[in-house]
Amino acid sequence: AQSVTQLGSHVSVSEGALVLLRCNYSSSVPPYLFWYVQYPNQGLQLLLKYTSAATLVKGINGFEAEFKKSETSFHLTKPSAHMSDAAEYFCAVSPPYSSASKIIFGSGTRLSIRP
Amino acid sequence: SAVISQKPSRDICQRGTSLTIQCQVDSQVTMMFWYRQQPGQSLTLIATANQGSEATYESGFVIDKFPISRPNLTFSTLTVSNMSPEDSSIYLCSVERQEGEQYFGPGTRLTVT
Numbered sequence: 604a605q606s607v608t609q610l611g612s613h614v615s616v617s618e619g620a621l622v623l624l625r626c627n628y629s630s631s632v633p634p635y636l637f638w639y640v641q642y643p644n645q646g647l648q649l650l651l652k653y654t655s656a657a658t659l660v661k662g663i664n665g666f667e668a669e670f671k672k673s674e675t676s677f678h679l680t681k682p683s684a685h686m687s688d689a690a691e692y693f694c695a696v697s698p699p700y701s702s703a704s705k706i707i708f709g710s711g712t713r714l715s716i717r718p
Numbered sequence: 719s720a721v722i723s724q725k726p727s728r729d730i731c732q733r734g735t736s737l738t739i740q741c742q743v744d745s746q747v748t749m750m751f752w753y754r755q756q757p758g759q760s761l762t763l764i765a766t767a768n769q770g771s772e773a774t775y776e777s778g779f780v781i782d783k784f785p786i787s788r789p790n791l792t793f794s795t796l797t798v799s800n801m802s803p804e805d806s807s808i809y810l811c812s813v814e815r816q817e818g819e820q821y822f823g824p825g826t827r828l829t830v831t
Binding site (some may be wrong): 646 | 825
């Protein structure tokens with residue numbers, strides 16, 4: 604069975620500081636991995652995805668994530684936080700070549716940005 | 719990507735009543751999905767809706783409580799029946815594109831009093 608764990612339900616950083624949101628997965632096969640962002644009062648938006656191509660994945664809004672098989676991790680980073688990055692972030696995992704019904708979402712990490 | 723709209727965007731309902739949520743997609747899709755997001759929680763899949771067939775429900779969700787319609791390839795509805803305060807959640811529909819990517823509607827915020 605697949606699962607995903609997000610370490611830290613709430614992360615607070617200063618504007619301009621590095622953003623690091625942690626995600627570890629469990630999967631018996633190399634999975635597809637996703638990061639989604641949910642801004643207040645909105646639905647989820649796909650930030651980036653890993654589908655067994657390059658291990659360093661670049662997404663929208665300056666975010667990127669690196670797939671590390673040895674660590675079973677897919678941490679999300681951004682070099683310099685903006686106030687507009689304040690949102691809830693969800694890591695998600697699914698087996699490759701499967702339908703979306705197999706996507707498992709993490710519990711989410713709320714990112715706050717301090718002026 | 720896909721443009722997905724939901725109606726209503728929010729509602730406050732009394733217990734014992736039912737609410738039907740609509741989801742409209744700007745292009746034809748095979749599968750549509752309905753999720754529940756309880757306050758402060760992550761997303762839980764309720765069911766998968768294919769056009770022309772019965773929806774497939776996940777464990778813990780039943781058709782009598784969450785009937786779903788899928789009359790065509792761009793539209794689906796989810797009804798929350800006989801509501802109780804525990805049904806207060808955000809309900810989201812989504813569609814799948816390539817390689818497992820999902821695109822979500824803006825959600826319907828339901829409060830049951």
